[in-house]
Amino acid sequence: MSGGPLGQSELERRAGVLIEALPYIRSFAGKSFVIKYGGSAMSDPALQQAVITDLVLLKYVGLHPVVVHGGGGRLSQWMRRLGMEPRFVEGLRVTDAETMQLAQMVLVGSVNQEIVALINRMGGRAVGLSGTDGNLIVARKRQTPGKEAVDLGFVGEVEKVNAGLIHLLERDGYIPVISSIGVGLSGEPYNINADTVAGEVAAALKADKLILLTDVRGVMEDPADPGTLISTLDVEQARHLVTGHAVKEGMIPKLEACVKALEAGVPRAHIIDGRREHALLLELFTDRGIGTMVVG
Numbered sequence: 001m002s003g004g005p006l007g008q009s010e011l012e013r014r015a016g017v018l019i020e021a022l023p024y025i026r027s028f029a030g031k032s033f034v035i036k037y038g039g040s041a042m043s044d045p046a047l048q049q050a051v052i053t054d055l056v057l058l059k060y061v062g063l064h065p066v067v068v069h070g071g072g073g074r075l076s077q078w079m080r081r082l083g084m085e086p087r088f089v090e091g092l093r094v095t096d097a098e099t100m101q102l103a104q105m106v107l108v109g110s111v112n113q114e115i116v117a118l119i120n121r122m123g124g125r126a127v128g129l130s131g132t133d134g135n136l137i138v139a140r141k142r143q144t145p146g147k148e149a150v151d152l153g154f155v156g157e158v159e160k161v162n163a164g165l166i167h168l169l170e171r172d173g174y175i176p177v178i179s180s181i182g183v184g185l186s187g188e189p190y191n192i193n194a195d196t197v198a199g200e201v202a203a204a205l206k207a208d209k210l211i212l213l214t215d216v217r218g219v220m221e222d223p224a225d226p227g228t229l230i231s232t233l234d235v236e237q238a239r240h241l242v243t244g245h246a247v248k249e250g251m252i253p254k255l256e257a258c259v260k261a262l263e264a265g266v267p268r269a270h271i272i273d274g275r276r277e278h279a280l281l282l283e284l285f286t287d288r289g290i291g292t293m294v295v296g
């Protein structure tokens with residue numbers, strides 16, 4: 001992928017080609033697609049540019065992409081730089097007050113604004129939001145069950161997503177870019193896993209699809225063997241995998257997010273390889289699709 005911004009006319013030309021070549025794009029027009037942006041697709045500059053170009057293109061052809069981004073890796077780097085040691089319990093970062101502040105600085109102040117700037121540079125119109133903006137993501141403290149419960153500090157769980165604000169931006173031609181920070185009833189911030197937020201946003205929007213970009217081909221029966229990719233799962237199978245042994249760590253909140261979205265009426269959720277160039281377009285505009293699809 002060569003660098004530099006694409007001009008408006010070039011984007012429109014490409015959009016025209018897509019509309020002619022792929023008539024079913026029309027069936028997606030006006031529908032929301034929640035895209036969790038993370039992993040290599042976010043940290044590798046060339047891949048980043050490719051994903052952002054595709055996002056802008058989707059908007060141009062009439063779809064409504066909504067971005068929820070991660071950035072946990074970047075937050076860990078900053079913590080270490082400042083002499084803090086990241087600690088996770090079941091994939092969730094133990095978040096004391098200082099870590100919470102840093103999470104806001106890194107995820108909202110830095111990662112979010114970088115994505116917004118890049119989308120705008122590529123010809124789109126992005127608006128960056130955290131859950132605090134317009135009470136977008138109302139959250140409460142997450143309790144860990146069990147007798148060995150650990151206090152995760154400011155880790156939150158989503159109580160409500162203000163879908164109206166997102167619809168407002170979508171209708172006016174903006175691409176909402178959301179960081180996974182929630183706000184409590186007293187205005188206190190909460191750190192929430194970005195996959196979880198993506199699932200909740202898709203559910204609240206009744207999106208047409210939830211797409212989670214990650215660093216592996218999809219869900220594997222054996223995580224060490226890419227040949228064991230599972231192409232399709234139903235909700236029951238997804239639930240079963242979460243409670244079993246095949247799916248671990250970061251894949252657990254992804255599958256849970258898919259289940260949440262499907263239960264709310266989102267027809268399909270996909271976990272796809274963000275390292276693959278144009279993964280989004282391949283998923284949306286080819287019959288085969290890629291990665292793992294979770295259906296109701």
Ligand SMILES: Nc1ncnc2c1ncn2[C@@H]1O[C@H](COP(=O)(O)OP(=O)(O)O)[C@@H](O)[C@H]1O
Pocket residue numbers: 038039040070213214215216218219220221222223246247248249250251
């Ligand atoms: N069954 C599985 N199939 C695929 N990946 C799995 C599985 N179980 C655990 N994983 C792990 O989940 C990781 C993806 O989650 P995560 O690292 O949080 O991704 P991201 O940074 O994209 O949010 C994979 O890199 C893999 O190590």
Ligand SMILES: CC(=O)N[C@@H](CCC(=O)OP(=O)(O)O)C(=O)O
Pocket residue numbers: 038039069070071072073075091092093103155156180191192193194195
């Ligand atoms: C509670 C919790 O763990 N929050 C995550 C939020 C960011 C995130 O989820 O980023 P990725 O999708 O890149 O992992 C964290 O602090 O890392």
